[in-house]
Amino acid sequence: MRLKYPSQYWSPQIDFHVKAISIAASVVILMSTTAFATDCKYVKNVVLDNNGSILSSTTNYVCKESKPIIILSPTITIVQKIKRQKPMSFRQIRNTALGY
Numbered sequence: 132m133r134l135k136y137p138s139q140y141w142s143p144q145i146d147f148h149v150k151a152i153s154i155a156a157s158v159v160i161l162m163s164t165t166a167f168a169t170d171c172k173y174v175k176n177v178v179l180d181n182n183g184s185i186l187s188s189t190t191n192y193v194c195k196e197s198k199p200i201i202i203l204s205p206t207i208t209i210v211q212k213i214k215r216q217k218p219m220s221f222r223q224i225r226n227t228a229l230g231y
Contacts, residue, residue, distance in 0.1 A: 170195055 171194040178186045219227075 171192050174191045174193065175188065176191070177188045180186050
């Protein structure tokens, strides 16, 4: 019996999973290296002559850095469960009151 793939444990599904994991890891690495971004706006100055043709054109970029992202530690709160009494029927209330 001849195997379709070099190893009996290797299949196209495993190959897809390996590629998907490597792509996800590279995206995470790229996102972590670009933590500080800049917001840039540009102003384009165009000088025209009387005929409407362009004499000169300059583009000025105005960039300001965004503030770094601050990750706060999680706040831990203690939650206590309140144990409620099971609902009682009228008969149970009456029997309890009468002492039965």
